[in-house]
Amino acid sequence: MKRFLIVFVLFFTILNLNAQSKFLDSEQDLNAQFESLKIAPNDSVKWSLSQKIMDDLKTVLRKKGSFSYPFSLINNLGKVTSPDEQLRIFSWNYTLENGDYRYFALCQKKDGRKTRLFEFQQNLQVEESMTTKLSSDQWLGALYYQIVPFKYNKKSLYLLLGWDGNNNRTSKKVIETLGFSKMGNPEFGFPLINWRGKRLSRVIFEYSKQVQMQLKYHERVNCVVFDHLSPSESRYINQFEYYGPDFSYDALELKNGIWNLVEEFDTRNLN
Structure with a gap:
């Protein structure tokens, strides 16, 4: 029974890590875009960056599990x-x-x-x-x-x-x-x-x-x-x-x- 519980915990830990990793790359990319938005030189560039952020964030938020993902790396x-x-x-x-x-x-x-x-x-x-x-x-x-x-x-x-x-x-x-x-x-x-x-x-x-x-x-x-x-x-x-x-x-x-x-x-x- 103890061995079964260990395997069970490991299995769900791996599942959770896989679920987290599928958002990590997108999160890091979005954070870089927000950093670019913060230093953008004019209104036109800011608008274009915000539209790109909107499109990319939509894609991420349509993925299963996104509601519970914290997106804590995106400061802005x-x-x-x-x-x-x-x-x-x-x-x-x-x-x-x-x-x-x-x-x-x-x-x-x-x-x-x-x-x-x-x-x-x-x-x-x-x-x-x-x-x-x-x-x-x-x-x-x-x-x-x-x-x-x-x-x-x-x-x-x-x-x-x-x-x-x-x-x-x-x-x-x-x-x-x-x-x-x-x-x-x-x-x-x-x-x-x-x-x-x-x-x-x-x-x-x-x-x-x-x-x-x-x-x-x-x-x-x-x-x-x-x-x-x-x-x-x-x-x-x-x-x-x-x-x-x-x-x-x-x-x-x-x-x-x-x-x-x-x-x-x-x-x-x-x-």
């Missing part, structure tokens, strides 16, 4: 998996010569025993509205760092937290809702955020490039907690390059599938 690729292990998003960006940002993303979604792959396409013609529903080819663009699964009327949905470098003057943080249609296609902007009497599809915060904004989901209290932003002086209202945290906090609290704004949130509840 955002990788985030939902706690229910049903959704995984890869995102990256580059900065244009004028200081604006361009974003790219691929999403893996479990569908029974299969895994479906979707591309999120940043659409610069789409108005940045907090009340519209958008398809995957109307994506506003962001680097996502946290995914929160939740349900509304028994439908599985996700709250995405992301960052957008925006431009030379301001950065943005984004709270986005994501779901999937009856056909299984991704849809952004389910109106499930209660915000000061309005029902929003997403929340976009804009603030000075000189500061940082905290935006994080805390599982213990089932809330997304974030810095309250204010202008440095009242004369700068709606001039977001002068906005920053004012040392108070707000939150979105999940109740019955709706994210409700809680102003003046007491962060002592997090301890």
